[in-house]
Amino acid sequence: MPAPGRPDGADGPPDAVDTGTGTDLPEAAGRRLESGSFSSGLTVPDFAACLQMGLRPVALVQGFCVMQWGWYGAGSPYSRGLSPYAFGSGGAPRGVYSESYSCPHGGMVYSNEHRIWGQNYQQPWVEEAWAEGFGSAYSRLVEEAGAVGAHGVIGVVDSTRHLADMNVTEFHILGTAVVVEDAAPAPGATPWTTYLAGQRLAKLVEAGYMPVSVVAALSSVRVWAYCVTEMLMEGRPLSTFGGGGYMPVAEVEQLSRAHLAARSLVREHVRGKLGHDTLQGALIVANTQRLAQGDEVIECALRGTRVRRFKDFDPLPPPRPTVRLT
């Protein structure tokens, strides 16, 4: 087996490579990328399609960033009543989503726990932290691709996961760096990137589009439930005077609007990165973190490949009908 550990016999992670170009890749990345053989994370069908398109795999490239994510730290109050924005929709800075809800019970407070107000608000500090983590990992992936002289990176896969016991979140992006056969090397140029690979990428190019870069963003909206939202979410009847109560069949408006806002915000974030290009293969994933008594944090991640038209669409031949024998 190849000897484990560093060639210099030291243990522990070595210092980052400093090539004088501001790189922060680890030393092992430099050694691996100098290897004579190529590596590819593509499946075999994708690998075959890649060769057919005139793309030659060069190396599996990757980027990481481990972030401490202060979900409920400074500027992100967990406790009710510590909103960074003043009560009311006018309290948030310009361009930041916030709206408030008042108790409809005419000021008749049933108990000290009755929630006479609620608020939905965007958490830009969470969104910025996510963008910073993703951006750092992505820039390292592109840096590795640039180091092997790649024109682009295909089959990009990204993941975000919480590391057990460590209270930190890791951003991980990897893909296969490729060189366009018969094309001149492009020293200094930023490699293009795409989530697509194989026949899906081939079809995109046949359709007259070229990939520019992967694009991803996150929106985060915090919900502080007011009395109506709390009662509907907790399955408790809305109280009426004289005892008893009723359980209406009704939309939970505060939550609906929060989900709508989260999706709208993430689309805005991504749209701001597209310029005059379009987004291909958009995938939106909503994640809801339930806290208590109707309170929630809603996160929406949107990712896709930014593409640019470079030629007119060549009509494809009509498909051949087939029957699978399985």
Add this chain to the structure above:
Amino acid sequence: MTQPQDLPKEAGHRLEELEHGLFTSDLSVNEFLLIKEAGFHPLGFVMGSSIYHTGIQARRWNKSQELTKLTEAMYNARELAMTRMEEEADQLGADGVVGVRLDVNYYEWGRDAAEFIAVGTAVKAEDGVSHRNALGKPFTSDLSGQDFWTIMQTGYVPQGLVMGTCVFHIAHRGLGQALGSMGQNVELPNFTQALYEARELAMTRMQDEANQLGATGIVGVRLEEKSHQWGSHTIEFLSLGTAVTKSAGDVTLPKPITVISLDN
């Protein structure tokens, strides 16, 4: 343990039966058809196993470091299982083994011990031309029958299942570090560097194995991470893929055609 006589006696009996024409395989019907289409036929289901005591290694609470003893143990155990599987294939006169799977099992009766298993289907070329790798051994590959057929169409041939591993201890954060970044959304460079370094080491070792086989590349690379029984701060990073070489002559791939399925 590199001699065929090191295999259990029962393995010898089973393999002798296979030499008389009967074959066994874990290939699906579709895989079987495509293996035949690629010019190979299955000889038998082969396996190798090793029960290995991986032990423990001292680590410093606040220092990120590779645990080289554990790395070597995880590496050697898999190599033993792979070598025994190759010996079974060699005894059948196989050119290679396809659909290789590597598993690690822990049992209640063996604390700090694990069973490493390699299984696959031995195959032989029907045209009688040897397809063994540069070391004269049967090639190994984790490619499915479909992938094996496809890679042969591209003009590449498998050389061997290559792997690299690195067991790394990720340092705990000290009180000062934790307090210093409390409530902030910031990158933790020590964690980033440690995880980055560990994965790169695993991938470098995998590529070193490919270079030893004279391969031109590795396809289907995947990265696996497991803490096994060591706790969350000690992680094994395992990189696996099939090393391939370009066969002589240019290959023109057929242009795919669009199809529409008439199935429900």
